[in-house]
Amino acid sequence: MERQPRRILIANRGEIAVRVIRACRELGIPSVAVYSDADVRAPHVFLADIAVRIGEASPAESYLSISAILDAARKTGADAIHPGYGFLSENAGFASACERAGVTFIGPPAAVIERLGSKIAARAIARQAGVPVVPGETPADQSAGAIAAAARRVGFPILLKPSAGGGGIGMKTIRDERALAAGIEQARREAIAAFGDGTLYVERVIERPRHVEIQVLADNHGDVLYLFERECSIQRRHQKVVEETPSPALTPALRRRMGEAAVALARAAGYRNAGTVEFLLEGTGDRASFYFLEVNTRLQVEHPITERVTGVDLVHAQIAIAGGERLRWAQDSLTQRGHAIEVRVYAEDPANDDLPQAGPLLLYREPSMPGIRIDSGANEGGEVSVHYDPLIAKLIADGETREIARRRAIAALRNYPILGIRTNISFLIEILEHPRFVSGDIDTRFLDTEGEGLRVRSAPDVPPEAIEVARAFGHPKSDVSRRSGDPATADLSRRSGEAAKADPWETLRGYRG
Amino acid sequence: MVETLGHGRFLVSGSRKPGVGSQIAYAVADRARTWVFIEGHAYVIEGDDREGHARAHATDDQIALSAPMPATVVAIIVAPGQEVAAGDLLVMLEAMKMELPIRAPRAGRVKTLACREGELVQPGVPLVEME
Numbered sequence: 001m002e003r004q005p006r007r008i009l010i011a012n013r014g015e016i017a018v019r020v021i022r023a024c025r026e027l028g029i030p031s032v033a034v035y036s037d038a039d040v041r042a043p044h045v046f047l048a049d050i051a052v053r054i055g056e057a058s059p060a061e062s063y064l065s066i067s068a069i070l071d072a073a074r075k076t077g078a079d080a081i082h083p084g085y086g087f088l089s090e091n092a093g094f095a096s097a098c099e100r101a102g103v104t105f106i107g108p109p110a111a112v113i114e115r116l117g118s119k120i121a122a123r124a125i126a127r128q129a130g131v132p133v134v135p136g137e138t139p140a141d142q143s144a145g146a147i148a149a150a151a152r153r154v155g156f157p158i159l160l161k162p163s164a165g166g167g168g169i170g171m172k173t174i175r176d177e178r179a180l181a182a183g184i185e186q187a188r189r190e191a192i193a194a195f196g197d198g199t200l201y202v203e204r205v206i207e208r209p210r211h212v213e214i215q216v217l218a219d220n221h222g223d224v225l226y227l228f229e230r231e232c233s234i235q236r237r238h239q240k241v242v243e244e245t246p247s248p249a250l251t252p253a254l255r256r257r258m259g260e261a262a263v264a265l266a267r268a269a270g271y272r273n274a275g276t277v278e279f280l281l282e283g284t285g286d287r288a289s290f291y292f293l294e295v296n297t298r299l300q301v302e303h304p305i306t307e308r309v310t311g312v313d314l315v316h317a318q319i320a321i322a323g324g325e326r327l328r329w330a331q332d333s334l335t336q337r338g339h340a341i342e343v344r345v346y347a348e349d350p351a352n353d354d355l356p357q358a359g360p361l362l363l364y365r366e367p368s369m370p371g372i373r374i375d376s377g378a379n380e381g382g383e384v385s386v387h388y389d390p391l392i393a394k395l396i397a398d399g400e401t402r403e404i405a406r407r408r409a410i411a412a413l414r415n416y417p418i419l420g421i422r423t424n425i426s427f428l429i430e431i432l433e434h435p436r437f438v439s440g441d442i443d444t445r446f447l448d449t450e451g452e453g454l455r456v457r458s459a460p461d462v463p464p465e466a467i468e469v470a471r472a473f474g475h476p477k478s479d480v481s482r483r484s485g486d487p488a489t490a491d492l493s494r495r496s497g498e499a500a501k502a503d504p505w506e507t508l509r510g511y512r513g
Numbered sequence: 514m515v516e517t518l519g520h521g522r523f524l525v526s527g528s529r530k531p532g533v534g535s536q537i538a539y540a541v542a543d544r545a546r547t548w549v550f551i552e553g554h555a556y557v558i559e560g561d562d563r564e565g566h567a568r569a570h571a572t573d574d575q576i577a578l579s580a581p582m583p584a585t586v587v588a589i590i591v592a593p594g595q596e597v598a599a600g601d602l603l604v605m606l607e608a609m610k611m612e613l614p615i616r617a618p619r620a621g622r623v624k625t626l627a628c629r630e631g632e633l634v635q636p637g638v639p640l641v642e643m644e
Binding site: 353356417422462 | 515523536537549553554583586587588605609611613
């Protein structure tokens with residue numbers, strides 16, 4: 001396609017569908033939403049110019065159904081598809097089905113998705129481009145003995161990963177020889193169960209790493225740019241929770257080295273459109289080492305922080321690139337202005353193993369303040385469905401300095417009431433107020449080492465003011481009994497969430513939602 | 514002092530916290546419960562304890578563990594007859610793109626396993642029985 005798309009179908013839901021539909025409107029391009037039976041009243045359905053039902057609530061029947069989505073594109077005359085993130089966004093089969101159907105896939109070509117989607121091929125490309133990789137291998141012989149031998153070659157501690165995997169599912173850290181045999185067996189079982197493929201990848205664990213990724217843009221004319229870094233070290237179970245840019249760990253020289261490495265890798269892969277090259281960073285400053293992790297061949301959840309500091313709208317850029325336009329920036333003209341922090345507001349219970357929560361948004365009010373952007377796919381009276389991921393919204397704060405952005409994020413979270421369902425809002429505030437976060441001394445183990453204290457502080461007893469408010473509201477009784485959420489979640493929380501302690505019934509923290 | 518502002522909003526003022534003037538709080542009814550939001554914290558105020566007995570099918574010597582929501586069994590970590598300590602991972606579920614660990618609430622022995630890896634399980638249906 002060498003012209004702007006006539007009509008764009010957004011093959012996604014939730015906040016990212018809303019985000020892309022808005023970009024289409026800003027560019028004057030009609031948009032087509034698709035929705036499942038669970039999303040009939042979802043915001044992305046109302047916002048788009050046209051909305052098409054594509055199937056039942058289960059993702060396999062709707063948002064993952066290539067034929068249903070291409071049917072919708074054909075019926076509505078959409079000549080381009082934006083896949084968002086998740087679902088089909090990194091599915092090479094979908095990208096090539098779009099190509100065959102004569103629809104522009106707004107992303108890299110299918111062959112590039114395929115190559116970079118394989119950890120083995122992606123590492124080979126990185127090596128070829130001169131980009132350092134974490135010591136590791138996928139043994140050709142996948143027998144338990146050969147994997148154990150590979151573990152010894154790579155050196156403990158090691159991480160066993162499903163080769164076909166993602167999102168942290170099925171990863172096992174093994175610290176020494178004694179845990180090896182059982183670990184291999186378990187990782188294999190989980191890999192087969194989760195991905196239908198038991199191939200394992202053996203990797204050295206980098207101790208106390210930071211997760212720092214580089215945003216790249218590549219056009220169809222051979223130009224590749226980097227839009228600096230995002231630090232995403234605040235994660236739990238390999239799911240990001242807080243992201244920021246610039247990274248407190250980078251110096252200008254290190255930033256340039258990482259940016260140039262990402263560009264070299266993107267060139268070597270024949271990359272097109274927006275992508276993210278993820279690195280592990282060991283140490284800080286000019287002497288730090290970085291190791292290539294993987295390439296995300298799509299728009300990232302945390303892309304808005306890059307937009308806030310560079311002034312580049314990444315979705316507009318994606319659409320322009322897909323339309324055959326040249327990149328309109330020179331590398332030297334791009335700068336980072338100020339600081340941006342994103343926090344992910346999840347429907348989950350931090351006090352109970354981050355158990356996802358589904359239910360109604362009885363009251364939902366987004367704060368509006370200087371320096372705050374909220375990307376959400378939720379509204380009051382809507383609900384968080386059990387069928388999809390529990391992200392309610394992303395709150396992005398920016399400011400001239402990291403400290404101002406941090407304080408703005410806290411102020412906005414304190415004024416972001418979401419009721420009817422538990423969220424991680426108070427937990428996010430505790431993270432942002434933690435001395436280690438304040439000083440920028442973070443690594444990917446932050447929530448493992450500090451999480452317990454944060455969780456306790458994020459769930460205080462009910463203060464008298466809350467009871468007064470309930471009374472003023474006309475609550476039937478003024479007495480406060482123990483906390484109890486949805487019967488189903490209360491059930492598990494008492495059994496498993498608190499189970500690390502001696503007696504789950506004794507250690508319940510009451511009184512909070 | 515609490516003043517009703519309407520549309521679920523309340524003005525909370527007073528001298529409870531020196532230096533803190535007033536705050537906007539929010540409240541909403543959820544059957545017999547009231548949810549209240551103040552300064553980044555959400556609280557559930559119960560009218561009665563009618564849901565406080567969710568552990569009904571856990572007796573002193575036997576516990577049945579179930580999924581909190583429709584979920585897929587990703588991995589079964591233990592086998593029937595196995596002794597486990599409090600907090601041990603028994604079964605890993607996945608739902609809403611998140612891992613949901615089912616852990617032992619206390620030390621004991623796994624009596625039965627009523628699920629298979631890859632199976633879609635429903636809430637309330639026992640997956641693991643412990644004794």
